[in-house]
Amino acid sequence: MPRMGETMHADLRPGERVLLGPGPSNVDPAVSRALSAPILGHMDPEFIAILADIAELLRRTFETSNSLTLALSATGTGGMEACLANLLEPGDRLVVGVAGYFAERAAQIGERLGAEVVRVGAPWGSAVDREAVRAALEAAPTKVLAMVHGETSTGVVQPLDGLGALAHAHEALLLVDAVASLGGVALPVDALEIDACYSGSQKCLGAPPGLAPLTLNERARAVLAARRAPVSFYFDLRLLEGYWFGTHVYHHTAPANLYYGLREALRLIGEESLLEHIARHARVQQALLEGFTALGLQPFVTVPALRLPSVTTVRIPEGIDGMAVRRALLQRDGVEIAGGLGELNGKVWRIGLMGYSCRERNVAIVLDALRRALGEQGYQAPTVRSE
Amino acid sequence: MPRMGETMHADLRPGERVLLGPGPSNVDPAVSRALSAPILGHMDPEFIAILADIAELLRRTFETSNSLTLALSATGTGGMEACLANLLEPGDRLVVGVAGYFAERAAQIGERLGAEVVRVGAPWGSAVDREAVRAALEAAPTKVLAMVHGETSTGVVQPLDGLGALAHAHEALLLVDAVASLGGVALPVDALEIDACYSGSQKCLGAPPGLAPLTLNERARAVLAARRAPVSFYFDLRLLEGYWFGTHVYHHTAPANLYYGLREALRLIGEESLLEHIARHARVQQALLEGFTALGLQPFVTVPALRLPSVTTVRIPEGIDGMAVRRALLQRDGVEIAGGLGELNGKVWRIGLMGYSCRERNVAIVLDALRRALGEQGYQAPTVRSE
Numbered sequence: 001m002p003r004m005g006e007t008m009h010a011d012l013r014p015g016e017r018v019l020l021g022p023g024p025s026n027v028d029p030a031v032s033r034a035l036s037a038p039i040l041g042h043m044d045p046e047f048i049a050i051l052a053d054i055a056e057l058l059r060r061t062f063e064t065s066n067s068l069t070l071a072l073s074a075t076g077t078g079g080m081e082a083c084l085a086n087l088l089e090p091g092d093r094l095v096v097g098v099a100g101y102f103a104e105r106a107a108q109i110g111e112r113l114g115a116e117v118v119r120v121g122a123p124w125g126s127a128v129d130r131e132a133v134r135a136a137l138e139a140a141p142t143k144v145l146a147m148v149h150g151e152t153s154t155g156v157v158q159p160l161d162g163l164g165a166l167a168h169a170h171e172a173l174l175l176v177d178a179v180a181s182l183g184g185v186a187l188p189v190d191a192l193e194i195d196a197c198y199s200g201s202q203k204c205l206g207a208p209p210g211l212a213p214l215t216l217n218e219r220a221r222a223v224l225a226a227r228r229a230p231v232s233f234y235f236d237l238r239l240l241e242g243y244w245f246g247t248h249v250y251h252h253t254a255p256a257n258l259y260y261g262l263r264e265a266l267r268l269i270g271e272e273s274l275l276e277h278i279a280r281h282a283r284v285q286q287a288l289l290e291g292f293t294a295l296g297l298q299p300f301v302t303v304p305a306l307r308l309p310s311v312t313t314v315r316i317p318e319g320i321d322g323m324a325v326r327r328a329l330l331q332r333d334g335v336e337i338a339g340g341l342g343e344l345n346g347k348v349w350r351i352g353l354m355g356y357s358c359r360e361r362n363v364a365i366v367l368d369a370l371r372r373a374l375g376e377q378g379y380q381a382p383t384v385r386s387e
Numbered sequence: 388m389p390r391m392g393e394t395m396h397a398d399l400r401p402g403e404r405v406l407l408g409p410g411p412s413n414v415d416p417a418v419s420r421a422l423s424a425p426i427l428g429h430m431d432p433e434f435i436a437i438l439a440d441i442a443e444l445l446r447r448t449f450e451t452s453n454s455l456t457l458a459l460s461a462t463g464t465g466g467m468e469a470c471l472a473n474l475l476e477p478g479d480r481l482v483v484g485v486a487g488y489f490a491e492r493a494a495q496i497g498e499r500l501g502a503e504v505v506r507v508g509a510p511w512g513s514a515v516d517r518e519a520v521r522a523a524l525e526a527a528p529t530k531v532l533a534m535v536h537g538e539t540s541t542g543v544v545q546p547l548d549g550l551g552a553l554a555h556a557h558e559a560l561l562l563v564d565a566v567a568s569l570g571g572v573a574l575p576v577d578a579l580e581i582d583a584c585y586s587g588s589q590k591c592l593g594a595p596p597g598l599a600p601l602t603l604n605e606r607a608r609a610v611l612a613a614r615r616a617p618v619s620f621y622f623d624l625r626l627l628e629g630y631w632f633g634t635h636v637y638h639h640t641a642p643a644n645l646y647y648g649l650r651e652a653l654r655l656i657g658e659e660s661l662l663e664h665i666a667r668h669a670r671v672q673q674a675l676l677e678g679f680t681a682l683g684l685q686p687f688v689t690v691p692a693l694r695l696p697s698v699t700t701v702r703i704p705e706g707i708d709g710m711a712v713r714r715a716l717l718q719r720d721g722v723e724i725a726g727g728l729g730e731l732n733g734k735v736w737r738i739g740l741m742g743y744s745c746r747e748r749n750v751a752i753v754l755d756a757l758r759r760a761l762g763e764q765g766y767q768a769p770t771v772r773s774e
Binding site for chain 1: 396399400402406414596
């Protein structure tokens with residue numbers, strides 16, 4: 001057994017990275033500084049006021065007036081599990097639109113919870129078809145329709161128009177995964193009639209990883225109030241609602257530092273304006289796509305309107321070792337991009353331009369690094385024809 | 388609906404606190420600085436190496452050679468739920484020694500998980516009796532015996548000697564809650580034959596809140612491997628083990644900053660030596676208890692050997708408004724102490740001296756602040772008789 005006596009571990013000096021994978025993203029220096037602010041206890045009135053600030057800032061970001069809007073002390077996957085666990089009881093029917101890795105994760109979590117899970121599939125790289133969703137809802141009474149707004153595994157943004165009304169026409173709730181889209185793609189929760197929505201702190205919101213913002217409307221809250229089966233204590237949204245907004249009864253020891261970072265990140269979005277923050281994500285992706293064209297690289301998502309602004313998938317050219325390219329970027333240039341998940345493993349790279357990482361400067365950095373790494377493998381960009 | 392346009396929120400400036408409640412504690416400035424180190428992606432080889440460091444440092448702290456030793460991306464309550472959820476299946480019998488709030492929480496989580504829960508009770512302020520535990524184990528086949536080592540609601544440290552052997556004689560696992568004791572009280576997991584143990588980062592370990600260190604031995608791992616009922620995805624310890632130690636398959640986006648803080652805090656314990664770190668907690672509590680005597684305050688736990696070194700409970704004197712005293716300490720002196728939980732509400736204060744907060748200087752600060760606040764309510768310390 002190792003002994004505690006000698007100090008074997010060197011000082012912590014993580015390398016500086018340009019984080020252009022599908023999250024975490026880099027954070028503004030002000031967010032980074034906020035992390036080191038003095039720790040407050042989770043029952044301190046000053047801390048409770050900070051939680052109230054965060055709730056209000058999140059409401060603006062979700063474009064909702066939902067009172068039950070908070071950030072869970074867990075990552076985006078925790079947000080996914082919390083929403084599914086609170087809304088579903090064993091035997092409930094869950095319809096999931098599945099055209100990527102994270103939708104499949106939602107389906108599997110539903111199965112672990114004992115729900116009857118129906119997958120409405122679509123090829124990776126496309127969106128889930130609304131008529132197929134309608135057919136699934138018509139087939140049997142459904143408790144929850146779950147859709148992934150920004151599918152980071154494929155780089156597709158799922159159109160959500162009309163899905164809320166469709167779900168409600170079938171007395172189902174619409175649950176939306178906005179882990180990779182909130183703050184980077186317009187997502188007016190109330191206008192879209194979304195009943196429950198969760199996200200992650202470390203993507204377009206520009207905060208460090210570790211918190212899962214979420215919001216539930218009155219329809220979803222009524223489901224919580226009526227549920228009979230027990231729910232996870234850690235993820236119990238009614239207890240969390242009481243801690244955040246009610247009598248502040250102790251539930252868990254909130255990670256104060258992460259809440260400081262999230263508050264600062266949301267405040268900065270407000271300074272920039274949510275509209276401009278979202279527009280910046282679209283603009284910067286456009287610059288990346290133009291760079292791909294110049295390099296002769298093909299976007300994986302062929303329909304421009306379905307391209308998720310925050311995470312772009314691009315095909316690895318024939319004959320190129322995608323892993324070696326990523327390694328060169330990371331080790332030589334400190335630039336992180338990601339490979340493909342699941343069935344896209346080895347076929348695409350995934351480049352995230354989110355939050356503070358979403359800047360034209362980073363587009364130039366990643367394109368230059370890609371060009372060099374591809375060149376080392378003998379890749380030659382096709383000659384661009386003038387048109 | 389509020390608009391994002393105008394910036395209504397001021398800069399974040401949390402007040403500086405001397406954190407002497409039952410956690411979170413203050414952190415060393417080096418830990419605070421570590422939080423702001425550059426964020427690494429959760430799949431970055433450098434980050435995976437940091438997780439390996441943390442696992443090794445945690446093994447030294449738990450005094451174990453268990454390979455499955457990691458820190459969960461959730462708070463101590465998440466650690467409690469993760470251990471119970473992974474080890475128990477619906478219908479399994481869970482025996483919990485209950486002499487305080489956190490043991491009762493463990494029992495309730497067991498009930499939510501569908502276990503058959505048997506409480507072995509003891510009055511708050513005392514320890515759970517080993518013979519009563521033996522009787523409960525003899526009554527029926529039991530899957531897990533859960534004990535709280537440091538019960539912060541009462542300030543009692545539960546003697547654990549022989550409980551491992553007792554549990555194993557009845558083919559049960561011994562699960563220990565060390566949220567408030569790890570690093571502050573000797574807890575040689577292997578020598579005590581503890582099968583599973585969880586803690587929190589923000590108490591004696593001296594890191595910020597948000598992570599739950601835990602360790603499982605081979606006997607506990609065999610239970611995970613054999614389980615048939617599904618388990619929470621977020622808390623699935625087999626998936627987490629794969630991410631930390633196996634093929635590093637993606638599971639969730641680890642909150643890098645919190646892991647930096649935990650690594651630095653554990654490294655500092657190594658520098659001081661675990662032995663001295665633990666001895667300091669006992670020594671500093673002794674100074675606090677002497678100060679109580681001088682003030683005429685009565686420790687709630689009457690048996691000295693049962694006093695938890697990290698969190699001391701003290702009776703609120705007759706006629707004193709305990710809440711007003713706490714408010715005076717917090718608002719005037721920036722000193723946080725806690726009141727009683729559950730049945731001790733209004734009857735005791737709880738004073739934590741843990742991790743970086745565990746210093747003689749803080750004893751002087753809290754005693755002086757208490758003396759003044761008590762004086763304002765007309766309290767007079769009884770004359771000390773010379774003996």
